[in-house]
Amino acid sequence: MSVYMEKAIELAKEAGAEGEVPVGAVVVRRSAGEIIGVGRNRRELAKNALAHAEIEAIDDACRRLGGWRLPDCAVYVTLEPCPMCCGAIINARIDEVFFGAYDPKSGSAVTVQRMFELPYNYRPAVTGGLMEEECSRLLSEFFRSLREKKRREKEIFAAEEKFSEKSLDKRIIL
Ligand SMILES: [Zn+2]
Secondary structure (H helix, E strand, O other): OOHHHHHHHHHHHHHHHOOOOOOEEEEEEOOOOEEEEEEEOOHHHHOOOOOOHHHHHHHHHHHHHOOOOOOOEEEEEEEOOOHHHHHHHHHOOOOEEEEEEOOOOOOOOOOOOOHHHOOOOOOOEEEOOOOHHHHHHHHHHHHHHHHHHHHHHHHHHHHHHHHHHHHHHHHHHO
16 A cells, blocks of 8 residues: 555546546655655647656656756656656656556566666666556556447447448438
């Protein structure tokens, strides 16, 4: 259990409610135990490939602290960071990364590659699987309902096609 991951989950749920893949992130100033940046996935709404939860949270924290370095900070994110977000975490000099669900497709902290172990100038510590079950469930439920929606749309489309075919047949007979 972590109050910070709980906040990230809350943000992920907000993203999901907006039709985005539910991912949320917070940046925490460790010594103060204070959340200084929040973000959620806004890729669809922003129509922007950069609008990942971690990028938004880091952006928010940099604005709030008035600098590009985020020392004494940790990031809590519901899904394992992708290569872009791992890069942003390194660039912001964030000390520690906690993530919930592992991402077999683009997780770059430990799954597809271990970016924080590469010989860059800065190496954050990483802990995966924090509140993993809850974070994974959010994602699998989102994708299930998306598939469900697509299936229903297909059925409606097929029914409409049938209907228009029938009316076309009638017109020909008439
Ligand atoms: Zn990312």
